[in-house]
Amino acid sequence: MDTQIDLAALIERRGMSRFSIWVMVWASVSMFIEGFEMQIPGYAAPVMIKALGVDKASFGAVFGAGNFGYLLGALSLSALGDRFGRRALLIAGVLIFSICTLITAMQTALLPVAVLRFLAGVGLGGAVPNAIALTAEYAPKGSRGMRITLLYVAYTIGGAGTGLLAGSMMPAWGWPIVFWVGGIVGLVLSVLLAFFLPESARYLALTQPGSAGLRDIVQRLEPGISATAPIVLAEEKPGRVPAAALFQDGRAPITLLLWLAYITGIMALQFMTSWLPTLINGSGIAVSLAVYIGALFHVGGTFGNVAAGRLLDKKGIIAIAAGFAVAVPVVALMGPGSAVTPMLMGLVLLAGFLIVGSVNGINAVAGTIYPSWMRASGSGWTVGIGRVGSIIGPVVGGILISLGWPIGDLFLVVCVPVAITALALAALAIIARRRA
Numbered sequence: 001m002d003t004q005i006d007l008a009a010l011i012e013r014r015g016m017s018r019f020s021i022w023v024m025v026w027a028s029v030s031m032f033i034e035g036f037e038m039q040i041p042g043y044a045a046p047v048m049i050k051a052l053g054v055d056k057a058s059f060g061a062v063f064g065a066g067n068f069g070y071l072l073g074a075l076s077l078s079a080l081g082d083r084f085g086r087r088a089l090l091i092a093g094v095l096i097f098s099i100c101t102l103i104t105a106m107q108t109a110l111l112p113v114a115v116l117r118f119l120a121g122v123g124l125g126g127a128v129p130n131a132i133a134l135t136a137e138y139a140p141k142g143s144r145g146m147r148i149t150l151l152y153v154a155y156t157i158g159g160a161g162t163g164l165l166a167g168s169m170m171p172a173w174g175w176p177i178v179f180w181v182g183g184i185v186g187l188v189l190s191v192l193l194a195f196f197l198p199e200s201a202r203y204l205a206l207t208q209p210g211s212a213g214l215r216d217i218v219q220r221l222e223p224g225i226s227a228t229a230p231i232v233l234a235e236e237k238p239g240r241v242p243a244a245a246l247f248q249d250g251r252a253p254i255t256l257l258l259w260l261a262y263i264t265g266i267m268a269l270q271f272m273t274s275w276l277p278t279l280i281n282g283s284g285i286a287v288s289l290a291v292y293i294g295a296l297f298h299v300g301g302t303f304g305n306v307a308a309g310r311l312l313d314k315k316g317i318i319a320i321a322a323g324f325a326v327a328v329p330v331v332a333l334m335g336p337g338s339a340v341t342p343m344l345m346g347l348v349l350l351a352g353f354l355i356v357g358s359v360n361g362i363n364a365v366a367g368t369i370y371p372s373w374m375r376a377s378g379s380g381w382t383v384g385i386g387r388v389g390s391i392i393g394p395v396v397g398g399i400l401i402s403l404g405w406p407i408g409d410l411f412l413v414v415c416v417p418v419a420i421t422a423l424a425l426a427a428l429a430i431i432a433r434r435r436a
Helices: 007-014 018-038 040-052 056-084 086-104 110-136 141-173 176-196 201-207 212-221 243-247 252-282 287-315 317-337 341-368 372-402 407-435
Strands: none
Touching: 007 201, 007 212, 018 040, 018 086, 018 110, 018 141, 018 176, 018 212, 040 056, 040 110, 040 141, 040 176, 040 252, 040 287, 056 086, 056 110, 056 252, 056 372, 086 110, 086 176, 110 141, 110 341, 110 372, 141 176, 141 287, 141 341, 201 212, 243 252, 243 372, 252 287, 252 341, 252 372, 252 407, 287 317, 287 341, 317 341, 317 407, 341 372, 341 407, 372 407
């Protein structure tokens, strides 16, 4: 009888195999278009507000609707990924948000735009956690955090790409052009994913241990391995992953601190990504330049993602907490810096490095801190609950802007959730170290 194949040990032994790279490439491509699509309203806002004939506070509902949809998608579709597979839910999510983005380009009123953003958010909320889970499950423990943050490099590059496209094309083609591009590219990607994206081997080992699909993936992970040996994965196999599982076996304080950190971190991040170009434009800088400066936030975040992943693997959660702590004075200086464009550009770049990289570092923590059988659910609940902050941030920002708050005061307001996130992650780091 052939010796059993321990799938977890095989993945650890193979490390960065050609097959795991293939999976990561397609997951990264999906994250790129997700990041592109998610940031479209923020860059288009200065033009859309005028074109739709609404005020800034009303347009905040568009941001809130998209993030509320993201919350529901992350809580519902990500859990379905644990039952029906990461691949299917990732493709379905990309398809949903691509169709909704495409239709948004044809709208002329605020209400249908908000409804379509809600539906697009549902698709995004299902796609992102399953892309994280799929990548994490082909990664050895020592590089899992880095691989997940590399996904967010692609996500952040997509967000920066939106700014570059919006700044160069909106003056000639209007705001719909960015939605047209995002929707069409997403539809093409969903077809390519259906052909080329494999399923998670860990998921198949838990749900379909004798399937030909699992055996084919194992052969691709390590060519020449036995074609008949039983494949095992020594993890519990629940039929359904209830939310209560996140609080069992001593996971309650970890889950609660992770949720608090993500709520406040994403609150600050979404305020910045939603309103930064509008705030810069309001300080007297032309729309096209304001959009380009806003894109620097995501450019900085691209490098921040790499640093966060590396530091998470080497130093642990405390490194992510430190990133938020340093971000507090940087954001505070952005108000006075808005009068000096070179200084503002440097501060925006640094703030993106710290905030975007650190928020996505929290995503990496969520993708590594839970066991495989509940990883998509754990990541999905974290992302979903965190979207409460992503709703509050843009909506409150729109109200405060409409009330005429000075720009410097608005950036000081953002410092509060950033500081709370740093404290919550520091406490989480202490608890996680004790459990380890």
